[in-house]
Amino acid sequence: MTPVLFLVHGSSMGGLSTFDLTVPGSTNYSMMDRFVRYGFDVWTMDHEGYGRSSRTAGNSDIASGVADLRAAMDVVRRETGASRAHFFGESSGGIRAAAFAAAAPESVDRLRLSAYSHTGKGSSTLANRAKDVEFYRTHNRRPATRELYRSIFTRDKVGTADPAVGDALADAELKYGDTVPTGTYLDMVTKLPIVDPANVKAPVFMARGEFDGISSQADLLDFFAALANSDRQFVEIPGAAHSLVLGYNRERFWFALNAFLNAPSRVDHAGA
Numbered sequence: 001m002t003p004v005l006f007l008v009h010g011s012s013m014g015g016l017s018t019f020d021l022t023v024p025g026s027t028n029y030s031m032m033d034r035f036v037r038y039g040f041d042v043w044t045m046d047h048e049g050y051g052r053s054s055r056t057a058g059n060s061d062i063a064s065g066v067a068d069l070r071a072a073m074d075v076v077r078r079e080t081g082a083s084r085a086h087f088f089g090e091s092s093g094g095i096r097a098a099a100f101a102a103a104a105p106e107s108v109d110r111l112r113l114s115a116y117s118h119t120g121k122g123s124s125t126l127a128n129r130a131k132d133v134e135f136y137r138t139h140n141r142r143p144a145t146r147e148l149y150r151s152i153f154t155r156d157k158v159g160t161a162d163p164a165v166g167d168a169l170a171d172a173e174l175k176y177g178d179t180v181p182t183g184t185y186l187d188m189v190t191k192l193p194i195v196d197p198a199n200v201k202a203p204v205f206m207a208r209g210e211f212d213g214i215s216s217q218a219d220l221l222d223f224f225a226a227l228a229n230s231d232r233q234f235v236e237i238p239g240a241a242h243s244l245v246l247g248y249n250r251e252r253f254w255f256a257l258n259a260f261l262n263a264p265s266r267v268d269h270a271g272a
Helices: 017-021 029-039 062-080 094-105 122-128 133-138 146-151 165-172 183-190 217-227 250-260
Strands: 002-007 042-044 085-090 106-112 141-143 179-181 202-209 232-236
Touching: 002 017, 002 029, 002 062, 002 094, 017 029, 017 042, 017 165, 029 042, 029 202, 029 250, 042 062, 062 094, 085 232, 094 106, 094 183, 094 217, 106 250, 122 183, 133 183, 146 165, 202 217, 202 250, 217 232, 232 250
Parallel strands: 002 042, 002 085, 085 106, 106 202, 202 232
Antiparallel strands: 141 179
């Protein structure tokens, strides 16, 4: 059976915009296409309030994201016959994926997280977002502008992504409207840490961009050290910032991620 890889998007854009983006004049931006070539059955979805999904009265917080993933796995099981899937989440998508892995360990094979947030300590990005916490408390949606999408690739370190990517992302997202849910932003400035690493039983791969402002290396290593499973890897991608999926050095990230998914099985000596 072809292994299933499920990709979980972050706070400001939906599944296909993140993982199957077309950038005019460029190639090889689709993580979905790449991992199909690597031999996976690749899935993604738009969480509540994003992309093609329904607009509701909810704010699409982390808890509702876990419920979305439960529903998605029901579809994956029905369509593929697979009882489990590998999961990858970027940014708040990583928190969704990790929370799902803790809540439904029977559904998760190997878990991969990038641009993750643990406690938020030392995060310049979250410190800036916290200034608008009352807006997030009182509004279920926030503005999504072309400048927002461009800023994802410039706020930490200019030169880590092609400027054309921000505009391509804006073109892909703004056709669905000019707002996105506030739930993950609110959770990340008021509820961290959301996931207890001791409750994540799956093997875990964590990746951080060298210049990512969403979390410090030290904070992520605290999470990494407390993971329940000793089958774990931590990788820092040089020359990258927040979005490893869409930056210049995405090929290095994909290489490391694929290697983790295809690692040989662990061997323990009988006398050990």
